[in-house]
Amino acid sequence: MRARELAERFPIVSLSTDALTAARTMGDQRHPGLIVCDGDSRPHTVLPGTQVLRFMIPSYVQDDPALARVYDERGSDELLTKLSNKTVQDLLPRRQDRAELPVVDPDATTLEVAAVMTRMHSPVVAVVDDDGRVLGAVTLSRLFEVLFPTAPTT
């Protein structure tokens, strides 16, 4: 199997998309992340859901989740939904290593896709053609579905 056959439609947002729309897209479609493209439609990065959470959580709570107890049930829900007036750009980590994007070309084998996923701890890999157009994405779930079909193959 090649990446072109594994690729599925995947939500694409831009750096200027508002953060709440991005978060809703992830929740609504149960995607593990989003592909972020810049102005010229080339993939800028993949934004995993955990990155969105990280942005919303005070750093002392990230360091010690037990400190989350200082927020009660309502305060906790409110804190996590404060995405108004933010864009996708605001959610990205400061230093973007553009040399290392979870991106493969359409001819990439399953092993290449898997290697990129494990190396970059990303459950999503964008499939991009020579012109830089995003053809879709391969998710970890899709890779498993194809590699390990439920009906025994032996």
Next chain:
Amino acid sequence: MRARELAERFPIVSLSTDALTAARTMGDQRHPGLIVCDGDSRPHTVLPGTQVLRFMIPSYVQDDPALARVYDERGSDELLTKLSNKTVQDLLPRRQDRAELPVVDPDATTLEVAAVMTRMHSPVVAVVDDDGRVLGAVTLSRLFEVLFPTAPTT
């Protein structure tokens, strides 16, 4: 919202479950991971899908995904499906830090769940009661679905 309300049924395997069954379960149900319980049904760890991939990929390919090109399409698919005679125990990293499992109690708030996910880079958190029984799991997708419903709440 509390973890008990967010928890969904989630596949549970044991250390002795064969690895192929575990991989098929992840693919079939499109889950981002599995909860691994030990002999007394207490959660031992959460096995993310990327860990299963990591086990199957030669270390030099993990270090440099471009080297995956030494395997052709067929060779790549074959390499990745070599899970026969392995158990879930074999897929786990050597050093298990049991003090840091992605586990919360049923009363955990959304913030606690989110903090554990970001701290442990895990898109799945097991919800476990005082007796150590697994009530289910909260996935990142479910958390987003609840925090950011598609219909505007304002």
